[in-house]
Amino acid sequence: MKKKYVMSLIAIVLMISIVLLGMSRLSRPVSANQRTTIVFWHSMGGKPADALKKLVAKYNASQTKYTVVPQYQGAYTESLPKYINVANSSAAPAIVQAQEIATSTMLSTKSTEPVSRLLDSQVINQIEDNIARYYTVDNQLQSLPFNSSTPVLYYNKSLVEKLGLKPLPEDPSYQDILNLAQAITEKTNHQTKGMTIEAYGWLFEELTANQNQLLANHDNGRESGQYATKININTPAARRLMTFMKQAIQDKSFVSYGSGDIAEANQQTAFLAGKLGMFMQSSASTGDLQANAKFKLGVTYVPHADDIARNGLTLGGASLWVNKHQTTATKEGVTDFLKFMSSAQSQAQWQLATGYLAVNKNAKALPQVTSAIAKDSNLGVATKQLETSKKNSVTAGPLVPILPIERTNVETAMQSIVNGADIEKSLQTAEDATNKALASYNSANHMQK
Amino acid sequence: MDHAFSSANHAVVKHTQLQQKLKTHLAAMGFIAPSAIFLGVFVFYPLVKTVYYSMFLTNALGQPVKFIGLSNYGTLLQDKFFMKSLLTTFIFVFMVTLLTTVSALALAMVTSKHLKGTTLFRTFFASTMGVSVSVASVLWLFIFQPTTGVSDMVLNLLHLPPIHWLTDNTWSLFAVILTVVWMNLGFSFLALTGALENVATPLYEVADIEGVTTWHKFYHITLPQISPTLFFVGTVTMINAFQTFGQVDLLTKGGPNNSTNLIVYQIYKDAFVNLNVGKASTESIVLALLIALVTIAQFKLTEKRVMYQ
Known part of the structure; x- marks a missing residue:
């Protein structure tokens, strides 16, 4: 009996020493x-x-x-x-x-x-x-910026030419996109859908920034000595963007792939298979698309709202x-x-x-x-799009802590709008939930102020 | 003297008894110690710590900065998103448990007749046991792909409209349920096949002599005989369903429109994406209590019907 007790003690000591030994191995000695x-x-x-x-x-x-x-x-x-x-x-x-x-x-x-x-x-x-x-x-x-990107609009240039349509200008408007999407959809007899907009918070941020809309107060949270206390989601800029999306849905030239990694993968697959005319994605995808497309790839700036000059983008x-x-x-x-x-x-x-x-x-x-x-002029589009962006607090980008939550809420709103919900109500729900999270974050992290 | 002797003797006996008892206790402790230490370090300590964090506001670094008592729980119970997630989880768990058990039983029944090729089919049906969550999810991703996937090709052949499995609110939860049921099927099938094999044949022979219907045989012989395994399969499937994470993460990320946002996934997002440890801890405790409640309820309600031999 005693023997077993001793044995189990030995076993414990052995296990602990293995763990400790493992931990000591983690620190790397550096000799001269x-x-x-x-x-x-x-x-x-x-x-x-x-x-x-x-x-x-x-x-x-x-x-x-x-x-x-x-x-x-x-x-x-x-x-x-x-x-x-x-x-x-x-x-x-x-x-x-x-x-x-x-x-x-x-x-x-x-x-x-x-x-x-x-x-x-x-x-x-x-x-x-x-x-x-x-x-x-x-x-x-x-920190040292290393891998930077902006979103760009990709489109199937060969298909556009084949259908006898005009390629997009470098800086297209919402109406340009809607027209082309509708034309593609109708001329292919709905075999190819004109466009999609991924329910993706980053795209939402970029496309509202392009209308010079601040995401957060206090200059996007960058004002010296201040921090963001309000995030703007239900804004005129956002409503214009959502109306643009809804118009495409009404035109039946829109296809939804949802949100997240699968949406990205699926829209890319559909685009490469010639089933989707246009989509917006990080410029970092240019190389991949170029390598896999069996057609001429078109790359332009992301669109700006009609009657509102392009403000430019912030980076990802x-x-x-x-x-x-x-x-x-x-x-x-x-x-x-x-x-x-x-x-x-x-x-x-x-x-x-x-x-x-x-x-x-x-x-x-x-x-x-x-x-x-x-x-290949496509490779220079994203650089030029960023270079020609106006220099203001909007394009400097939001310095806000809870952006992952903001993005989730925005993506939920975008998806419910695609599924037929009211634009203003959905955006307001997202804004309220985001600001509640921000207030709770601020109370836990800025207590000294 | 006699009395004194007996008393002394008694004391000695008592002493040796005590020593014996102590020895036994020590030995028992020695045996318990390894698992006690491991459970303590990896289960009880984290549990206590989670309760502790759930009563604090935590900063972005996960440090507790302000004691707020139970108000995290109060906020959570008023949170529409959390309530929706709770409801989704219950629907999900119920459907997964039901569909897994019923379809595993059906398949096991089909292959319980010793016909030619039975072994082949048994191997097929049990084969999902060897598939990992990630492989299964990717496989189903290919099936569900909206433009090039197999599912839409089949629907197209049948002249049915395409289903946007993972992007349509109405289908997404069902799509995830389907994937999880498919994964769980192998194990449940195997367990139930084993149970069916163990039902004593004389029982059926007697029933045949009595000339009862197949349904009667199933309900009055097969079901009671395999009830312990059925109960086990149901409980294990239910607990597994509560903990489903991989499929949600790989297939939908909780979307679209939070329709597949199970609590476990919400906890992960709050802890590791939204960096709100206080909230995530509160949700974990609520989930633990719920699983405990449901398991107790399941034992109370269904165990009575289980027939142990």
Whole structure:
């Protein structure tokens, strides 16, 4: 009996020591004659993941002091909570990639070092203004924009030409889109549906921004010393956008694919199969579509409301954040690596491989970029769309913490409108729910104010 | 003296008894310790911590910043979205449990006759056991694809209008139920097949001599005989259904219009996407209480009809 008691004790001790041993293995020793390891958490999958690995390998081969180790930590929404858990501990990675809408959350972890304190102003000044503005808070560039994109409108140019219709202008209006969608649908006898608008919060934000509508008060939450206390969803701009969508539904030239990843996948499949004429999606999809389309691909700006001049867009994508609890050697390595990643050469390589926008101003003058755009003008559309956007608080983008909730609510509203619900009522429901969440967030996070 | 002796003797006996008892207890503790420690660390500690978080406002980092007592629960019970999610969950669990049990039983009955090819069909019907949630979901995604999917091709051949399985409010929940039932079918089928094989043949022989109908045989012999397995299958399926996450995440993300937003998915979204740990904890506790209630109810209502041998 005693023996068994002892045995079980031994077993427990053994198990605990295995766990402890495992934990001690996690901390990596750095000896003097070794390269300093820089852990880099990212969320890139598919084609962009390969392109990212290539860039990192190129950097590692270019010098002998540091080894950057890219680690895939799941999609943005998966890696963010992981980072938050370790942000102020020794397990934190040196660099973490975070989505644009996580900017405010990343700042609230108080675990990051603004990159403008690490990089020379010479490096910072090369970053495209319209991109840098998004990540600039309190006059500091908080993180290094890396993969940036804007939505563009894709359409089946071959089909349009075959049906004897006029291709879209560079900057189409809602009416241009409705006309073309209806023509495509009728001329193909409903075999091809004219258009879709994915129930996607980002598209909603972008298309209302294009009408110069602020998403949040206090200059989109960017006013110095202030934070957003109200989010605007039921606005004239949003109602115009929803009326546009409803008109397409009435014209029977609209098909709904719902929301989320499957909607994205399904609309892309339908588009490539020639069953869908037009859709809006991140410019980062250009490469994929170009490679898989068996027809001439058309790319233009996302449409602006009739009678309202185009204001321009804010950006999507992600940026690289530096954790401040790192050794001096690691920080030097991080600085060197970020300088490499933001260089015109790296960004040109990145843009051509993925369809994301180069964040470096000088990238577009490089011969590999100019010749690629000369060969295929579609590749230059997104860059031009962002460059020609007006510079105001709307296009600087919202600095608001609860954007995932806002997006869910907006997507619910969009879907109920597609299913026949009243526009104003649906938008108001979304706005109320979002502001309730914002108020509760503010009361938990801004108690000192 | 005699008395003293007996008393001393008694004390000694008592002492050794106590020692024996203590020894047994210690040994028992030793045996219990591993699972007690594991349950403590991985079940009870998180449970207590979840209750604790549910009484706080939490910031974006998940830290409790302000004690608010039970007001998270109050807010939740007034939350339209949560109530809708609750209703959806109940419909989902009920339908999954019912459809899984009934169709698994039907398939098991069909293959219980030892005919040529029975083994082949049994293998087919049990094969979903070997499929992972993600593979199953992707498979059904292909079937449900609105423009190139198999389902619409079939409907088209039958001259029926296409069904937007995952994007239409009216169909989405059913589509997810279908996927989950399909996944669960393999295991339930196998368990019920085993149970059917174990029903004593003399019972049927007697029934045949009496000349009763097939339905009578099923209702009065088969059903009571397999009732323990049926009860087990029902309970396990129900608990699994309450915990369904993968299919929702891969097929619909809770949409369209929250029509497939099961509570478990809402908890995940609140904790890891919306970064509101307080709310997510409150929802978890409510869910745990509900599962406990439903399980108790199921035991009380249906266990009476279970016939253990």
